[in-house]
Every structure is written in C-alpha cells, then in structure tokens.
Amino acid sequence: MHTAEGFTLILTEIRLHRLSLPLREPFRAAYGETHVRHLFLVEAVTANGARGVAECVAMADPLYIEETTDTAWWAIRRYFAAEALAAEWTAPAEIRRWAARLDRYRGHRMAKAAVEMAVWDAWCAEHRVPLAHLLGVARTEVPAGISIGIQPDVDTLLRKVESALAAGYSRIKLKIQPGWDVEPIAAVRRHFGDVPLMADANSAYTRETADRLVALDDFALLMMEQPLGWDDLVDHAWLQRRLATPLCLDESIRSADDVRRAAELGACRVINLKPGRVGGFTASLAIHDLCRQLGLDLWCGGMYETGVGRLHNTILSGLPGFTLPGDTGPGTRYYAEDLVDPPVEFHRPGWLPVEPVCGLADRVVWRRVEQHRTQLEVIRRDDL
Ligand SMILES: [Mg+2]
The missing domain is CATH 3.30.390.10 (Enolase-like, N-terminal domain)
Structure with missing residues (x-):
C-alpha cells in the first residue's frame, strides 16, 4: 500500500x-x-x-x-x-x-x-x-510509416520501397532535395501505383526553386514536408496557396502557439509532432488537442531513436488525434541491436503495439x- x-x-x-x-x-x-x-x-x-x-x-x-x-x-x-x-x-x-x-x-x-x-x-x-494510461491513450496498436533516405540511384530506391511495402509499412516517405525530387517520386508512382506516398525536403528549397515543388502536385502526394525555411511560416503559407498537395510542418513547429500561428496563416494542413522537438509530453498533449480542435492532421515523426524513444513515441501516437501513420517503426530500422529488450517490433506486419509499460528503465x-x-x-x- x-x-x-x-x-x-x-x-x-x-x-x-x-x-x-x-x-x-x-x-x-x-x-x-x-x-x-x-x-x-x-x-x-x-x-x-x-x-x-x-x-x-x-x-x-x-x-x-x-x-x-x-x-x-x-x-x-x-x-x-x-x-x-x-x-x-x-x-x-x-x-x-x-x-x-x-x-x-x-x-x-x-x-x-x-x-x-x-x-x-x-x-x-x-x-x-502505464504511461499510456497517464496520457489517456486508448489505442492498443499504431500503424507504421517509413522514411527512406536519399539514395544513390532510382533502382536502389525502388528496391527499398518494395521491401518496406513487403514488411507492412503503410506509408512511404521519401527524403528529397533539388536534383532528387521529381524523378524518384515519378518512378515510385510508376512502379507501385497509388501507395500512400509523401516527400520530406528538410528545408532544401527556396521561393526561387519552388517551381520544382509545384511540379510534384502531379503525383498526388499525401503531403509535402517542410520544403522551405527551417524556421519559416510565412513562405510556407505562400507556397501552400500555390500547391494542391497539403504541406506538413516539422522543423518550424516548436509549440502549440506555433501550430496556432501556422493554421492562422494557412502555412500547413498537417503537423509532424516530435515530442523531443517541442519540449516533451506536456507540449505534445497541448499540440495534440489543438490539432484536433483545428482539424489539422497529425502524426509522430522520428529522430533515429533507439527503442527508448521509439516506445515513448509509439505510446504517444496511440492518442486519437494522431490521424496518419508516423515514422516510428521497429528498433532494428537503424541499429543492429536495440537498446531495449524485448526490442520494439511489429506484432503484426506494419503495426506496433502500444505497450502498457510502467516506465522504460527495466526494459533498457x-x-x-x-x-x-x-x-x-x-x-x-x-x-x-
Ligand atoms: Mg521532417
């Protein structure tokens, strides 16, 4: 007692x-x-x-x-x-x-x-x-998307997409930059049809090079993530007015106030939430609630986490406002050996369990x- x-x-x-x-x-x-x-x-x-x-x-x-x-x-x-x-x-x-x-x-x-x-x-x-209980999470599993880095050539990329789809990932994200944008995206669309596909530019474009981004409207992307300045909202609002594809903001969103500002400006329709980027679970809960209120789509991004960060992200993603698959997958995605045992793994292809874990220290x-x-x-x- x-x-x-x-x-x-x-x-x-x-x-x-x-x-x-x-x-x-x-x-x-x-x-x-x-x-x-x-x-x-x-x-x-x-x-x-x-x-x-x-x-x-x-x-x-x-x-x-x-x-x-x-x-x-x-x-x-x-x-x-x-x-x-x-x-x-x-x-x-x-x-x-x-x-x-x-x-x-x-x-x-x-x-x-x-x-x-x-x-x-x-x-x-x-x-x-369990953390899931404290945060008010009801879901018992969450779908996983995958982020695929910039590849040396299109054939290598297509092989990676194929194995990701075979593993059950329900959304494919391609990292892009000038010189690696229209061609790889067109190739993936050609080979894999209408798979849920998106692009993340990590601020590699400017208003001057934004024509490349408008050209991507032809490929019915789920969204385009953070193409312009890493700390910008105004230029993204300018681009969103010229683009049918929804914009998603990652780097620019540090707080619930940033979400409110972005929504007011029309700078995006989707938020990529990383609890680490916004100050933790308290700020994440505020952003989650605000996205629901404003009708913005929301998903949880990744930072090459070990199993520790992955377990926390997976639990957070069990909240009802996370409307799209996130970037969190199994712990062996980046590392040969996970830092947690049992490791973070799919319990069925493409789905991570939301585990009722009471703190992670015993798992490390x-x-x-x-x-x-x-x-x-x-x-x-x-x-x-
Ligand atoms: Mg990103």
Whole structure:
C-alpha cells in the first residue's frame, strides 16, 4: 500500500549517459549524411529507488534545428536537472504545471523534453502505472510509416520501397532535395501505383526553386514536408496557396502557439509532432488537442531513436488525434541491436503495439548502454 509519502515523486539523481551508436547503413537527408548517432539518455532516479528514462533527440551538429547533443547536455546540467531535482510532484497535473514553468527558459526544447519525459517515465515506474494510461491513450496498436533516405540511384530506391511495402509499412516517405525530387517520386508512382506516398525536403528549397515543388502536385502526394525555411511560416503559407498537395510542418513547429500561428496563416494542413522537438509530453498533449480542435492532421515523426524513444513515441501516437501513420517503426530500422529488450517490433506486419509499460528503465539493456557509452555524468539533489 502507498503511504501518503509514496505518492510524492522526488528525484535524487539525474544521470546523463552519452552514447555513440553506429547506424546499420548511412542515412542521407537534405541536411547531410548520418553514419553514427550521437545521443544521450536521461535517467531519473527517485527517492524510492525507481528509475525513469528518456532519450534526448538532439543531433551532433545543428543541421536539423539549432540544438545539438552538446547544447542539450549543457542546458540540462546548467538548468533543467536542477529544476527537476528541486521539484516534488504529487499528481501528474503537477508535472504538467512544472513543465509549463520551464517555458521561461527560452528554447532548448530538446534538452527540456529529455528531462520532462524522464520525469513522466519515473512517475510511471514509481507508481506502477502505464504511461499510456497517464496520457489517456486508448489505442492498443499504431500503424507504421517509413522514411527512406536519399539514395544513390532510382533502382536502389525502388528496391527499398518494395521491401518496406513487403514488411507492412503503410506509408512511404521519401527524403528529397533539388536534383532528387521529381524523378524518384515519378518512378515510385510508376512502379507501385497509388501507395500512400509523401516527400520530406528538410528545408532544401527556396521561393526561387519552388517551381520544382509545384511540379510534384502531379503525383498526388499525401503531403509535402517542410520544403522551405527551417524556421519559416510565412513562405510556407505562400507556397501552400500555390500547391494542391497539403504541406506538413516539422522543423518550424516548436509549440502549440506555433501550430496556432501556422493554421492562422494557412502555412500547413498537417503537423509532424516530435515530442523531443517541442519540449516533451506536456507540449505534445497541448499540440495534440489543438490539432484536433483545428482539424489539422497529425502524426509522430522520428529522430533515429533507439527503442527508448521509439516506445515513448509509439505510446504517444496511440492518442486519437494522431490521424496518419508516423515514422516510428521497429528498433532494428537503424541499429543492429536495440537498446531495449524485448526490442520494439511489429506484432503484426506494419503495426506496433502500444505497450502498457510502467516506465522504460527495466526494459533498457544497461549492459548495452555501458558498452556504447562515451560519457556519464551524475547530478545529485544533495549537491544542489
Ligand atoms: Mg521532417
């Protein structure tokens, strides 16, 4: 039985585990090629010895957005670890209020998210309550889409699309950039008919090169993701007026306010939500609710996550406002070996189960974490 004290969540330590994980094969997007994923896990240890864990999705270099693993590590050490270690929570609503107060620190959302999600995860571990239950998730499975990087040639791309469809992925996303856009998309349409297909340009185009994008209207894409500036809304609204294909925003959306602004401007009809990019589960829930209210389609993107981030994304995607398949698939998509056991896998082709897991720390293979770890830092409540 819980004592009254048992309901108060207090953290005694925040541990940061920096890892370098080689990808099974390099992944190319408009911002560059990734060979090794440099990431870190945040482990939150409670006064009762339970542990929460979350993955920081920042990348080594500021090529996707401005945050990096180094800036996120610094911001957590400087601010967010102390904010978490100084707090006490007696209800999930208090975690949401605490997370909202972190907004007074401008930016650094990937850093905030890693700590905030570890706090939610610790709450689940301490109280033995599934995260899905806390977030209000009712679905028991979610469909998976796949993101296919820029390939050396069209034949290689077609082979990749074929094997993705055979594995059961229900939506194909192609990374594009100038010089790799109309031809690969036309080829996929020719070979695979009307499969749900979309393109992600990661800000590789400008208003001057937007004619290439208008040409893609011929291929009935489900959507086109973030073709213009990484921090822009106005130019995307300009493009959306010229385009039949719905635009989806990823990099430009950092908060529910950004979603509201984008909708008011007509900058997009679809939102790609990455909990790491927007500051965690609290901000994700606000964006989810707003998208439902505004009638915007919503799906969950990916950042080459290990099983830790994948499990969190899959659970979040079980909310009813996630109207389209996301980018989250099995944990072996990028890595030879997942960091969690059992690994994240389809329970039937193309579908990931929403698992009723009470915190992820027991699921993590800590021996593998140590094996790939390049740095460990422990921040203690007693040292504040
Ligand atoms: Mg994207």
